[in-house]
Amino acid sequence: LAHACIQAGAKTTLVVGSISIDVERRAETIFVTSASEMYDAVMNNITSQDLFISCAAVADYRPSKVSLNKIKKTSNIKSIQLTENKDILASVCKLKDKPICIGFAAETENLISNAKQKLKNKKCDAIILNDISNSEIGLKSDENEVHFISEKNSEKIDKNSKQIIAEIVINKIAKYFF
Numbered sequence: 388l389a390h391a392c393i394q395a396g397a398k399t400t401l402v403v404g405s406i407s408i409d410v411e412r413r414a415e416t417i418f419v420t421s422a423s424e425m426y427d428a429v430m431n432n433i434t435s436q437d438l439f440i441s442c443a444a445v446a447d448y449r450p451s452k453v454s455l456n457k458i459k460k461t462s463n464i465k466s467i468q469l470t471e472n473k474d475i476l477a478s479v480c481k482l483k484d485k486p487i488c489i490g491f492a493a494e495t496e497n498l499i500s501n502a503k504q505k506l507k508n509k510k511c512d513a514i515i516l517n518d519i520s521n522s523e524i525g526l527k528s529d530e531n532e533v534h535f536i537s538e539k540n541s542e543k544i545d546k547n548s549k550q551i552i553a554e555i556v557i558n559k560i561a562k563y564f565f
Contacts, residue, residue: 388440389414391553395561400436402428404443422446422472429475433486438560440489441476442515448472480510487564489513495520502536512564513537515556535559 389411392399399414402425410416417432419425422445433439451468458464476490488511492502495518502516516534517525524531524546532546535556540563544555 388442388553388556390550391557392438392440394554395557397438400432402432402443404445422449422475426473426475426478429479433479433482434484436486438489438564439476439479439486440560441479441511442491443475444493445475446472474509476511477509487512487560489515489560491515491517493517493519493526499534499536499541502534503541506536506538513540513560537563539563 389399389401393411393413399411401410401414401416402419403410403416404419404421404425417428419428425443425445429439448469449472451470476488479485480488488509490505490509490511490513492505492514494501494516498516498518502514505511506514514536516536517531519525521532522528529549530546531549531552533544533552533556535542535544542559544552547555
């Protein structure tokens with residue numbers, strides 16, 4: 388997506404956690420190691436952005452207490468308390484002068500209705516829907532197929548390379564919002 392944004396002429400800022408792909412070198416890049424750091428980095432940089440694409444799969448929860456050492460079986464700990472992480476997309480969408488906000492939805496069932504519900508709940512401008520139940524596309528594949536869903540539009544983007552999909556998504560964002 389960052390490459391497609393840059394190819395379209397956008398000045399691009401990335402906030403990234405642990406990733407296994409090369410970072411787009413022409414983008415300003417902020418590296419983070421936790422959901423809390425990602426939230427802070429996004430919120431500290433969002434006012435200068437016209438478009439926010441929230442495509443990171445940020446954990447909804449984190450351990451309430453972090454151990455600096457390995458927790459051994461003999462410690463007798465049988466459960467871990469969790470604390471909810473701040474919702475980055477929803478937080479950006481609530482800003483008074485928010486940028487155009489695009490979210491991603493990874494779904495396994497009721498794909499369109501779940502994505503439309505996320506669009507409504509988060510109050511974002513569009514959702515890119517990924518069907519993660521299909522092992523031939525998506526997370527572990529070089530190809531994908533998505534749906535671009537906004538309040539007024541719902542369009543399937545047929546199976547293609549992830550780079551082509553990204554270019555189509557960026558073109559649709561430009562067409563509908565700029």
